[in-house]
Amino acid sequence: MGVRKIKTAVIGSGMISSIYIRNLSRMFSVIDLDAVCARRREAAEARAKEFGIPRALTLDEAAADPEIELVVNLTAPDAHYEVIRRMLLAGKHVYTEKMFTTDLEKSRELVALAAEKGLYLGVAPDTVLGASIQTGRYLIDTGIIGEVTSVQACINRNQTLNSEFFRFLRGEGGTLPYDVGVYYVGALVALLGSVERISAFGNPAPVHEPQVAFLNEGEEPWQIPGINVTAASLRFACGAVGSVLFDGNTIGQSQHALTVYGTRGILKLGDPDRFGDPVTLILPENEPVQMPLTHGFDGKNYLGEPASFDHYGHRGIGVAELAWALRRGRPHARLSGEYGLHCQEILQGMTAAAETGEVFEVQSRCEIKGLRPGYYSSMFGGNMRGDAEASLME
Numbered sequence: 386m387g388v389r390k391i392k393t394a395v396i397g398s399g400m401i402s403s404i405y406i407r408n409l410s411r412m413f414s415v416i417d418l419d420a421v422c423a424r425r426r427e428a429a430e431a432r433a434k435e436f437g438i439p440r441a442l443t444l445d446e447a448a449a450d451p452e453i454e455l456v457v458n459l460t461a462p463d464a465h466y467e468v469i470r471r472m473l474l475a476g477k478h479v480y481t482e483k484m485f486t487t488d489l490e491k492s493r494e495l496v497a498l499a500a501e502k503g504l505y506l507g508v509a510p511d512t513v514l515g516a517s518i519q520t521g522r523y524l525i526d527t528g529i530i531g532e533v534t535s536v537q538a539c540i541n542r543n544q545t546l547n548s549e550f551f552r553f554l555r556g557e558g559g560t561l562p563y564d565v566g567v568y569y570v571g572a573l574v575a576l577l578g579s580v581e582r583i584s585a586f587g588n589p590a591p592v593h594e595p596q597v598a599f600l601n602e603g604e605e606p607w608q609i610p611g612i613n614v615t616a617a618s619l620r621f622a623c624g625a626v627g628s629v630l631f632d633g634n635t636i637g638q639s640q641h642a643l644t645v646y647g648t649r650g651i652l653k654l655g656d657p658d659r660f661g662d663p664v665t666l667i668l669p670e671n672e673p674v675q676m677p678l679t680h681g682f683d684g685k686n687y688l689g690e691p692a693s694f695d696h697y698g699h700r701g702i703g704v705a706e707l708a709w710a711l712r713r714g715r716p717h718a719r720l721s722g723e724y725g726l727h728c729q730e731i732l733q734g735m736t737a738a739a740e741t742g743e744v745f746e747v748q749s750r751c752e753i754k755g756l757r758p759g760y761y762s763s764m765f766g767g768n769m770r771g772d773a774e775a776s777l778m779e
């Protein structure tokens with residue numbers, strides 16, 4: 386007998402909703418994507434029709450619907466707290482896109498509310514369950530690079546230019562550390578565990594004069610609130626130290642780095658905003674070697690999928706992992722509220738340390754259980770869907 390599927394609704398019909406709806410409606414046997422919700426019914430209807438999803442609902446209707454067990458929150462960050470709270474109060478399990486909320490206290494409140502009501506609350510980014518980061522984690526756990534001594538994580542963008550197109554970036558949570566740095570922070574936590582202490586320096590975003598005039602005619606200049614450039618030092622509970630550089634005040638051409646140093650070797654990982662970037666192992670007396678990926682969810686489509694997964698890859702694995710935890714009655718051991726809180730507290734700690742000049746002591750802790758290796762998203766040379774979903778069950 387097959388698994389009893391979890392009736393799920395997606396909330397939000399913006400840009401990222403397409404990949405979620407596409408993946409959740411066809412990729413996981415545990416998910417029954419039943420409805421698309423939006424503030425305006427017409428917006429929900431249009432998205433539902435586009436992807437053949439049975440129902441289009443308002444948020445009130447979704448909250449009141451007894452059949453919907455799980456909601457996936459894809460609204461803009463400044464709406465997250467209200468939407469998540471409302472759905473938890475309505476008795477729904479929730480998975481939310483990043484950032485968790487724009488205020489750490491509010492995120493703590495939501496984690497407590499979910500616990501009080503016995504509901505699962507999951508938080509993106511789920512790229513950390515993708516093939517690259519999971520392969521990196523597996524290799525670290527085998528001891529092939531010895532004891533981890535340090536890590537380096539860097540990403541750059543022109544965040545104010547990006548905020549011309551993605552308007553939600555102009556508000557709280559729109560700085561590069563929160564918007565993109567969170568993928569790096571999530572990866573560091575998934576690879577090395579909890580961060581205990583942070584020191585940092587930082588700079589704000591500039592006041593931005595609209596550049597793409599034909600799109601922004603008549604718009605006033607704006608400034609993304611918060612710290613848009615951060616150079617931070619981290620101490621992990623495992624004893625390793627980390628060096629982080631997030632620069633949102635430069636150009637967009639990405640010079641990303643994610644490198645883990647150990648007593649016996651070095652691992653270079655790709656862009657943690659992607660699912661299947663190469664993982665390179667460097668050992669003494671050898672040329673660097675690109676390792677085979679030991680896990681599925683590499684962001685590639687298999688022959689027969691109607692469209693390529695493009696940059697957004699396997700988004701939705703985190704939802705399926707939560708759904709399996711729910712169906713199996715097992716603890717939510719991966720992208721839990723604690724994971725969301727820990728990532729957010731690390732980002733807030735970087736800002737606080739930069740603003741005060743003092744070391745920030747991180748209160749929260751989080752350990753993410755690795756996925757079992759040996760399961761792949763495709764089989765027969767990419768011709769058929771593989772069994773990677775099985776790695777989300779335990």
Ligand SMILES: NC(=O)c1ccc[n+]([C@@H]2O[C@H](COP(=O)([O-])OP(=O)(O)OC[C@H]3O[C@@H](n4cnc5c(N)ncnc54)[C@H](O)[C@@H]3O)[C@@H](O)[C@H]2O)c1
Binds near residue numbers: 462
């Ligand atoms: N665009 C990306 O590249 C990307 C990638 C990964 C994650 N995300 C995250 O996904 C989320 C959505 O991003 P997006 O790019 O789709 O944004 P978007 O602005 O295109 O869409 C946001 C959606 O949220 C809806 N919304 C806003 N406030 C709401 C409210 N109070 N109640 C109900 N609906 C509300 C809007 O109507 C819209 O449908 C954000 O949290 C973002 O950080 C975006």
